[in-house]
Amino acid sequence: MQFTLNGTQITIDAPPMKRLLDVLRQECGLTGTKEGCGEGECGACTVRVNDEAVVSCLVPFAHVDNQRVDTIEGLGGEHPLQRAFAEAGAAQCGICTPGMIMAALTLPQNPSLDDIKQGLAGNLCRCTGYEAIYRAIIANRGSRIADRGPA
Amino acid sequence: MPSVGSNVLRKDGLPKVAGTAKYVDDLTFPGMLYGRTIRSTIPRGKAEQITSQFDLTQFVIATHADIAGENIVHLITDDQPCLVEHEIRHVAEPIMLIAHEDPELLWSANVHVVEIPEEPVLDPLLSTVIQAELIIGGGDVVAGLASADLIVEGEYRTGHQEQLYIETNGVVAVPENGGITLHGSIQCPFYVHRALVRILRLDPDKVRVIQAETGGGFGGKEEYPSILAAHAALLALKAKRPVKMVYDRVEDMLATTKRHPFIVRHRTGVMRDGRMVAADIEIIADGGAYVTLTPVVLSRGAIHAAGPYNIPSVRIHGRAMMTNTPPNGAFRGFGAPQTQFAMEVHVDRIANALGMDAVELRRINALRPGAATATGQRLGPDCSAVDVLDEAVRRSDYYAKRASYTADSVNGGIRRGIGLSLYYHGSGFTGAGELKLASEAAIELTPNGVRVHVASAEIGQGTRTIHAQIVADALGISYDQVETALPDTSLVPDSGPTVASRTCMVVGGILQRCAGELKDRLDGASLGDYYRQHGAVIIKKQYERPKGLIWDEDTYRGDAYGTFAWACDVAEIEFDPDTYEVRPVRLTAVSEIGKAIHPVLVQGQIEGGTAQGVGYALIETVVMRDGAMANSQLTNYTIPTTLDTPAIDTFILERPYEHGPFGAKGVGELPIDGPAPALVNALRQIGLDICELPATPEVLMSHAPAHAHAPAP
Numbered sequence: 001m002q003f004t005l006n007g008t009q010i011t012i013d014a015p016p017m018k019r020l021l022d023v024l025r026q027e028c029g030l031t032g033t034k035e036g037c038g039e040g041e042c043g044a045c046t047v048r049v050n051d052e053a054v055v056s057c058l059v060p061f062a063h064v065d066n067q068r069v070d071t072i073e074g075l076g077g078e079h080p081l082q083r084a085f086a087e088a089g090a091a092q093c094g095i096c097t098p099g100m101i102m103a104a105l106t107l108p109q110n111p112s113l114d115d116i117k118q119g120l121a122g123n124l125c126r127c128t129g130y131e132a133i134y135r136a137i138i139a140n141r142g143s144r145i146a147d148r149g150p151a
Numbered sequence: 152m153p154s155v156g157s158n159v160l161r162k163d164g165l166p167k168v169a170g171t172a173k174y175v176d177d178l179t180f181p182g183m184l185y186g187r188t189i190r191s192t193i194p195r196g197k198a199e200q201i202t203s204q205f206d207l208t209q210f211v212i213a214t215h216a217d218i219a220g221e222n223i224v225h226l227i228t229d230d231q232p233c234l235v236e237h238e239i240r241h242v243a244e245p246i247m248l249i250a251h252e253d254p255e256l257l258w259s260a261n262v263h264v265v266e267i268p269e270e271p272v273l274d275p276l277l278s279t280v281i282q283a284e285l286i287i288g289g290g291d292v293v294a295g296l297a298s299a300d301l302i303v304e305g306e307y308r309t310g311h312q313e314q315l316y317i318e319t320n321g322v323v324a325v326p327e328n329g330g331i332t333l334h335g336s337i338q339c340p341f342y343v344h345r346a347l348v349r350i351l352r353l354d355p356d357k358v359r360v361i362q363a364e365t366g367g368g369f370g371g372k373e374e375y376p377s378i379l380a381a382h383a384a385l386l387a388l389k390a391k392r393p394v395k396m397v398y399d400r401v402e403d404m405l406a407t408t409k410r411h412p413f414i415v416r417h418r419t420g421v422m423r424d425g426r427m428v429a430a431d432i433e434i435i436a437d438g439g440a441y442v443t444l445t446p447v448v449l450s451r452g453a454i455h456a457a458g459p460y461n462i463p464s465v466r467i468h469g470r471a472m473m474t475n476t477p478p479n480g481a482f483r484g485f486g487a488p489q490t491q492f493a494m495e496v497h498v499d500r501i502a503n504a505l506g507m508d509a510v511e512l513r514r515i516n517a518l519r520p521g522a523a524t525a526t527g528q529r530l531g532p533d534c535s536a537v538d539v540l541d542e543a544v545r546r547s548d549y550y551a552k553r554a555s556y557t558a559d560s561v562n563g564g565i566r567r568g569i570g571l572s573l574y575y576h577g578s579g580f581t582g583a584g585e586l587k588l589a590s591e592a593a594i595e596l597t598p599n600g601v602r603v604h605v606a607s608a609e610i611g612q613g614t615r616t617i618h619a620q621i622v623a624d625a626l627g628i629s630y631d632q633v634e635t636a637l638p639d640t641s642l643v644p645d646s647g648p649t650v651a652s653r654t655c656m657v658v659g660g661i662l663q664r665c666a667g668e669l670k671d672r673l674d675g676a677s678l679g680d681y682y683r684q685h686g687a688v689i690i691k692k693q694y695e696r697p698k699g700l701i702w703d704e705d706t707y708r709g710d711a712y713g714t715f716a717w718a719c720d721v722a723e724i725e726f727d728p729d730t731y732e733v734r735p736v737r738l739t740a741v742s743e744i745g746k747a748i749h750p751v752l753v754q755g756q757i758e759g760g761t762a763q764g765v766g767y768a769l770i771e772t773v774v775m776r777d778g779a780m781a782n783s784q785l786t787n788y789t790i791p792t793t794l795d796t797p798a799i800d801t802f803i804l805e806r807p808y809e810h811g812p813f814g815a816k817g818v819g820e821l822p823i824d825g826p827a828p829a830l831v832n833a834l835r836q837i838g839l840d841i842c843e844l845p846a847t848p849e850v851l852m853s854h855a856p857a858h859a860h861a862p863a864p
């Protein structure tokens with residue numbers, strides 16, 4: 001099956017009903033996407049499919065045939081939002097962080113606090129109480145939250 | 152430039168935001184198998200033969216018969232088997248292990264244990280098996296109660312709580328060098344090491360435990376990983392191949408430890424002027440099927456049970472009872488959230504009984520420097536109960552809000568309430584615990600600076616960062632010149648478990664002394680010159696009890712902790728009288744923690760602990776049915792999301808502790824003690840007299856006075 005992963009078109013041989021999460025972690029070797037619950041509740045496995053945030057534990061691989069998939073690895077560690085998360089203490093244990101950042105990238109331009117809360121309501125964090133995550137996103141607001149990584 | 156007190160970039164920050172940090176499930180090894188645990192399905196009985204509709208010869212199988220050493224999970228009491236031999240004491244108890252390289256085949260294998268059920272004991276009040284008991288007492292409580300103007304009584308109950316680290320428990324066991332190497336999501340590498348040595352009967356140097364990046368712990372990866380590590384190691388040694396075992400969420404919630412449910416009964420003698428003169432406190436904890444850490448959870452709970460108050464006569468009687476439920480264990484706060492919930496709700500009920508302002512009542516009775524706690528510990532100049540209370544009241548505009556919330560309603564019937572809690576938390580192990588642990592930490596000279604050697608785990612709280620800051624400043628070098636070694640039991644000294652709010656104050660203190668000695672040795676020479684002359688010098692130090700600390704284990708008298716951190720929470724809520732939903736709007740947390748080594752990390756601990764406390768208070772419900780968690784998945788055990796978490800306003804006060812590194816005390820557990828009583832006390836303003844957790848809408852409805860049911864006018 002062909003799809004575009006982090007800007008590069010690739011062909012992966014995997015069962016069509018295999019979870020996208022497992023295809024990314026196993027066949028593609030990209031372990032930055034994490035599993036937290038396996039039932040779409042925690043958001044740790046959030047990736048973007050055609051710019052939309054999805055929980056990859058609920059997406060069968062067949063769904064991304066010829067689609068665009070973006071994972072945390074696609075940001076290269078250099079995205080200003082990643083830096084903002086690190087500096088603001090928005091990543092503590094770090095297990096929710098990749099999914100949280102991928103979800104945050106789908107927030108509207110210059111999001112209000114309410115936008116952020118609504119937009120991240122599907123991403124659980126047990127460490128931060130979310131406040132540091134808000135601060136990271138707000139600190140990054142003027143700069144380049146609009147920079148949505150590789151298209 | 153000093154790094155202590157500044158917000159340096161955390162050491163683990165960039166790999167975590169990049170997604171390159173390696174957690175257990177991200178590790179693979181050539182020839183690796185996956186392991187699965189076959190568990191009991193009854194709370195009590197006997198395990199008979201194992202049947203399967205699968206050809207089990209294609210699997211690697213391990214039972215208790217494969218244990219070369221002792222079938223015991225090493226901790227406090229040798230009562231918990233690694234694998235059931237015959238007797239089943241709780242649901243989800245491990246009986247047999249199977250492994251296969253194909254996880255799909257592994258999980259589709261239909262394996263069944265024939266079980267003979269027996270009548271379980273599920274209610275701690277009906278249990279006759281005492282796992283731990285203690286009495287703390289000073290002064291004559293009977294005479295004290297007799298002399299009081301008024302006696303206020305109350306019974307308070309708290310439920311289980313799941314740690315709910317977002318990364319489930321997991322390990323990979325790799326047979327190598329004639330022994331086993333264990334990579335795990337763990338808080339305490341040497342706990343796992345000691346457990347493996349006993350179960351596998353291997354020389355200590357044949358067992359190597361390495362902490363992988365760990366996706367949260369909160370106590371849930373303190374003692375539990377030992378049994379999981381042993382399971383993976385048994386399979387790996389038998390298969391002679393690496394074995395990965397990572398629980399899915401359902402298994403993690405069903406099988407692993409939770410916060411102990413407590414019942415706390417108070418009888419408090421008070422005078423009309425508000426002085427509390429005597430307190431008789433009874434605690435019953437549900438320990439679950441095995442002892443695990445229950446005695447020390449009970450101990451910390453009991454020591455904190457009288458709250459941060461100066462009460463001349465206190466008697467605290469604690470008991471932990473065995474039940475046929477999965478063992479309860481360590482969870483942030485470790486008994487103190489339960490007992491301080493009880494005390495802080497009780498104090499508000501005393502204020503009501505006296506017709507007195509709840510803040511004033513607390514101020515009258517609050518511990519002050521020089522006063523003594525329930526164990527007779529004389530508090531030093533860093534005792535800050537009154538300071539945090541006054542600051543929280545001022546900062547939250549408590550009185551103005553309380554006045555304006557009285558009987559008003561907004562948004563079509565929504566009621567508002569405000570309440571507070573005053574609390575403290577002892578830093579480090581209880582009593583002689585630190586002395587017995589005798590932790591060691593070391594620093595090693597490198598060509599560019601120094602490397603920290605500790606077994607203390609980075610579980611998100613910032614271990615690597617604060618240790619590097621402390622060492623950097625003690626040596627007068629830059630933060631960037633300090634690196635941290637991997638917590639690998641074959642390389643680092645045993646700095647003790649990563650628990651009890653001790654990693655900064657206790658382990659950081661040892662590191663500060665290591666750095667001090669290196670600085671003396673340098674005698675003005677540069678690190679680089681000294682390295683070229685002497686090589687990779689290692690300086691190791693052991694914990695030394697600060698002079699003057701005294702503890703008597705037999706009488707439970709003396710200095711229970713090196714010191715305490717102090718806090719006051721003010722909770723503001725909105726309550727919907729139609730649905731009984733509570734919306735926490737704002738939580739002001741004022742915390743005195745000695746010295747904030749890294750203010751952003753401290754704030755993160757307080758905010759995160761507060762949110763976890765909000766979940767404990769209002770939404771996190773473990774439904775136990777026939778001895779098992781009936782809602783063991785995230786769909787119906789919910790934790791606070793962005794929309795359930797109030798705005799959290801933190802304020803840090805610093806009253807340096809003379810024996811802490813740069814004055815620091817512990818902070819990790821403190822913030823979970825306060826939110827629940829503050830929120831429940833806010834409900835009191837609305838007229839709801841709640842004495843149990845979690846205070847879900849169902850609980851509130853059952854406690855609501857008649858007028859709360861009345862339709863809005």
